Amino acid sequence: MNQELKSVLKKIPSEFFFDQEGVLIKVQLQSDFVFRSILVYDGKNHAILGRNNKDFYLLSSIDPIIRKKLLNSKTVTIAENSGTEILQAYETKIEIVDDIGFDDTYIEDLQKHFFKLEQMYGKERVENFKQKARNALRNFFKIS
Amino acid sequence: MLFLSKLMGLVQSGAKHLSKAATAARFDKAISAAVLAPANLVEGATNIIESQVAQKGGRGA
Numbered sequence: 638m639n640q641e642l643k644s645v646l647k648k649i650p651s652e653f654f655f656d657q658e659g660v661l662i663k664v665q666l667q668s669d670f671v672f673r674s675i676l677v678y679d680g681k682n683h684a685i686l687g688r689n690n691k692d693f694y695l696l697s698s699i700d701p702i703i704r705k706k707l708l709n710s711k712t713v714t715i716a717e718n719s720g721t722e723i724l725q726a727y728e729t730k731i732e733i734v735d736d737i738g739f740d741d742t743y744i745e746d747l748q749k750h751f752f753k754l755e756q757m758y759g760k761e762r763v764e765n766f767k768q769k770a771r772n773a774l775r776n777f778f779k780i781s
Numbered sequence: 782m783l784f785l786s787k788l789m790g791l792v793q794s795g796a797k798h799l800s801k802a803a804t805a806a807r808f809d810k811a812i813s814a815a816v817l818a819p820a821n822l823v824e825g826a827t828n829i830i831e832s833q834v835a836q837k838g839g840r841g842a
Binding site for chain 1: 782783784785788789791792793794795796797798799800801804805807808810811812813814
């Protein structure tokens with residue numbers, strides 16, 4: 638990872654949504670009025686939101702459905718939030734690049750996620766949960 | 782690898798501001814990736830692992 642870039646990136650909480658129109662991203666951020674922006678993405682677990690040529694934010698934990706949609710979209714909707722209130726909402730272009738420079742830790746993250754769930758609820762319950770979630774996903778895509 | 786100079790050069794596009802109310806309404810109806818995340822974690826992980834194995838010539842992720 639490029640150290641100069643790493644030194645200016647700020648990690649912020651983000652949530653990803655999607656609908657018929659495309660991807661929406663909710664970020665917890667209170668900042669100045671945005672007049673220039675870009676979302677830089679490399680198809681993996683992280684994206685960089687650039688604002689006004691001076692602020693760069695790292696968004697992470699991008700799941701597979703969102704990854705595919707981002708790669709096939711030209712723009713994305715960003716909502717900057719303070720708690721639950723939207724402070725500013727805007728559409729920004731997506732720039733696809735080869736490599737942002739972060740390791741894709743998605744597998745390690747999800748392994749930790751399921752390990753924690755198994756510790757809390759036991760393996761059998763977690764396996765049942767995974768099966769229900771798998772079925773829900775398949776049903777969701779049949780409907781849409 | 783992405784460098785800071787290139788990143789700064791990419792921030793050229795104007796941000797198209799949207800109605801906060803309309804955007805909030807859109808979020809209310811949109812599907813949260815977190816809701817589907819458990820299924821994604823299972824389905825997507827399998828795809829990611831398979832593609833990583835393929836990239837590394839079958840030597841394992």
